[in-house]
Amino acid sequence: MTETLLWVLPLVPTVTALLMLTTRDRRILSAIDVCGSAILLALTLVLAREVAKGGPRALGVLRIDDLGLVFLLLLVVLTLAVSIYTVGWLKQAVAVGNMKAESLRSYFALVHLFVATMVVTVLADNLGVLWIAMEGTTITSAVLIGYHGHQHGLEAAWKYIIVTTIGISFGLFGTVLVSAAAAAHGAVGADAMSWSAIMKIAPMLNPGIVRIGFIFVMVGYGTKAGLAPMHLWLPDAHSQAPTPVSALLSGVLIKCALLGIIRFQTIAAAACGPAFPAEVLLVFGLTSVVVATPFILAQNDLKRLLGYHSVEHVGIVALGLGFGGTIGTYGALLHVVNHGVTKALAFFAAGKAIARYGTRDMRVIRGLLAVAPIGATLLMLAALSLAGVPPFSIFVSELMILRAGIGQGHWVAIAIFLAMVVVIFAGLLHHVGAMVFGEPTATASREPEAWSPLLGMMLLAAIMILLGLTIPASIDGLFRRATEIVVG
């Protein structure tokens, strides 16, 4: 019964996508959207309970364990928040002509197909299926990024599809190498590509081949995850996409790529010792944190700012995985969830502010608190959390990653990491403080705030604050079991 759920989960958004094609009415489309996402969340919770009771489940090429569950929960919660936010966002976007009323159904259908492909990446046990689904996310989201149809959007979409396709070609290459190493040890057919089957024989695999395979995969899925120096597509894509899509890209998609990296990290750690993948992750992590900093400071475009900020945080997750150990890995996984929730909230709040002022230029957005008090407060909360202020959740996970680094004696990495985090803290709060406070710009719209975007944002803000104050026992247990899978 539970096993069947593994196949039902990706089908839910697919069926939702097909249902979208039956109508053109905006209200009905939004209703299907919210219902589809809610059903997905409910089924995931059922699955989560079963996995907590009875351990990992597998059916064919799909498998769910606690590690996948962490990412799956993040995915479905954000999908629901996005659906709720979209109701009000879309009404406004259609009113000002940003979205064409007659093509809405294809937009909704694409969003749900995008979600379906992401669900498969999380559930994939077969590393080939993981790759296929990952390329599937590229194709569906590329169309969404260029959805507005103007020149900049199409430019960003093209850059995205070319760079990430080049990138994950390397990922497939690495996958082929690792599966060849497994085939050399008697794994046959689909088993040679199955993660759980490979993990059983991982310590015996040829370390030289796995090492090269891991580097290829790291470059490949690292491109998709937005790790520097392969991040070039990310700020363009995340800033040009429609806001709900930006939230999904930054909140979930880059995390799905990280899950791919973690799967290969566990294989590489077993085959060539944990030090090797850790070093690779540290190098990419530090590069990302350092490269993102100047762009965050000098940024004028609000959504690009958030995009570069995602590069920094993906780097921090990579650092946590690189520092390793129970604390580092736990911190990294917690950071995946915290950053996903917070960054989606930040994109939501930024999207509303941008709609109100009609520009993404942060120098024009002034005095948001006076025209939209609730939205401004949420934007400020998200920014404080992103900057790493207690008591918000990101502070907790960053502290754990820091502690892991100190425990392992990575002093240089810690010093660079701390310096960059402090600089970004100052830069981010300067940018957001200037937008929220002060005299409102004359061009700012003063219409009242719509309820549905606020509801979506508050849902995320509640999770963000809750995870900062305390981690409930059930969630803590989930993270502990997921950490065990990675650390071994």
Place this chain on the structure above:
Amino acid sequence: MSAETVRTIIDDLGALLLFTMILILAAGQIYRAIYAVAAQSLLIAIAAAVLATATGNTDLWVIAGITLTVKTIVLPWVLHRVVRRMNVRREVEPVIPVAATLALAVMVVVMSFHLSATLGPVNQAITGNALPVGIALTLLGVLVMATGKTALNQMVGLFASENGIFFTAMAVTQGMPLIIEIGVILDVILAVLVMAIMVLRVRSTVDADIAGLDRLKG
């Protein structure tokens, strides 16, 4: 077929594959690059067929068939149509001169042979030098994508790179599991269709190549 004959045939096909790659890299007109990549896919299909007869692996027959129909006929036809719709007949403008690209390509090939020496244990005796050729094709495809200034060049590079991965998979495990190969090909078809739509869409709004747009910075 004896193992010796198979190895000779695969090695010869590998040499021809590298030759088609050189043609793609040095192609002055986009038409030629498209014909070269179609020829390359045909060679991959033949290689799969040869391995299928030698090993009796029926999955490889299916792969050969799909490669032949999709990559040799359908996708080059799509590219051809896009070129016609875009109405570009001018030269491909390389970012770096052709001579430099070819020199770089030679380095990549040498590097691939070095790299595959370290991958010895997975290299199967029956496939001869297929592994280094596969690596070289993959990397050279990426080179085409990175240096190609026009959208169509980048799409041709994507094909070549994908061909390289298929050849590598044949070299090390006699092909990926069938279902995975089909999935990968499906992804490539979809990606190319989406790219073709984007190219034509930009072409119809502004008189520019989508790969030439560079407004987004910072």
